[in-house]
Amino acid sequence: MIRKTAYIFCAVFLFNALRFSLAPSPGKLLPKRFFSNAVKNRLGQERPDFPSCRDASAYFLPLLTKKFAAEDTYGMQEVLGNWLYYCKTTQDEYLLRGLILSKLMHGGDYPLSPYEWLTFQQYQASFPYMALTDDSSVGTFNSLTRDFALSQIKQEKNKNNAYLYYYAGNFSDFFHLVRTGKYPAAFYALMSHIEALKRVSSPTVGFYSGLWQPTGANSILGTHPIIGLFAGFGNSYWEIALHLNFYFLDSKNSYVTYLNSAPYQTNTLIGGYLGLDYTYFFYNRGSFYLGGLFGVGFDGFNTLNKSDQHEHRSVNSANFNLGLSARYFLSNRREWFIFSNLRYNIVDYDNSPGTDLSGNTVTFYIGAGFVDNDSRAHASKQIMGF
DSSP: OHHHHHHHHHHHHHHHHHHHHTSOOTTSSHHHHHSOHHHHHHTTTTOOOOSSHHHHHHHHHHHHHHHHHTTOHHHHHHHHHHHTTTOOTTTOHHHHHHHHHHHHHTTOOOOOOGGGHHHHTHHHHHGGGGGGOOSSHHHHHHHHHHHHHHHHHTSGGGTTOHHHHHHTTOHHHHHHHHHTTSSHHHHHHHHHHHHHHHTOOEEEEEEEEEEEEEOSGGGGGOOEEEEEEEEEEEOSSEEEEEEEEEEOSOOSSOEEEEETTEEEEEOOOEEEEEEEEEEEEEEEETTEEEEEEEEEEEEEEEEEOOOSSOOOEEEEEEEEEEEEEEEEESSTTOOEEEEEEEEEEEOOOOOTTSSOOOOOEEEEEEEEEEEOOHHHHHHHHHTTOO
């Protein structure tokens, strides 16, 4: 049985290794599967020699613009096929756009890959500034792109074409349509981009307030308010944070504590917690995150404050806590958020031989926080949030 299992494992491993080793790099196989036979037979004829992709783009973009303006789809494909000899679709947005527009003109769906996503989004990033472009081939190509997309959307058959909305500048409708799964290739590319953004780790800070509630013999102390702050580092799946909080106000009931073998009746209570927490977000879709947390730290409170009659006295304990953390982001930038935490704190307050203060505590608080990563925030806003 063990040998059979080992054979199966080896076979699966070799299959996947072969599959990934033979997988094409972005743009390499596109000419063979994308162009018609008539165009493929003409590729390479009278093709100039260029030292770099940049030089090739400077030559082919004006040709592509002329063919596009004349609605010469076969001429566009010939230009694009020769252009692909020097550049990958991940290297030039104009090349990628030309391929997509060529496919749209034939009523097809371009097989956008995750490798091409960042190049594809360059159009969206530059769209607000396109009105400032000059009369060069770049400005003409941008203008023709918008005009083509806007004119095609007016036709009934194209009212739900995501790429046309994108090139018309209606990015919100583009992302809405892609997220429906109607365009599998674009959907997979977008989800791959979102997954990459979710794994970008960033600093996080926040503040909060809430309640501290004893649950055992220490419940005689009553419920007390909490204020605190935290600073951490993490992403959409995990976060490590340093917490500092304080609980205060006098005890609900007086209790007895001892100092230098002398008993004192007191209702003093001011304390705090300093600890390190780890949170794992097992749900992180859209604006709402939900995670489980574990923390360890130092906990304690004063039973006597220093005065003319006596010295300071405190009760301290290690604190091991478990709980839940909920987080809601307030915008598509995924920066500012509100959150709440519920924790069960395992502590051991030793006040012997005074009043028994044994028992654990529950803390609940709500607050606001900020994720400090401007590049991630900009990327998230571009795709209407992740």
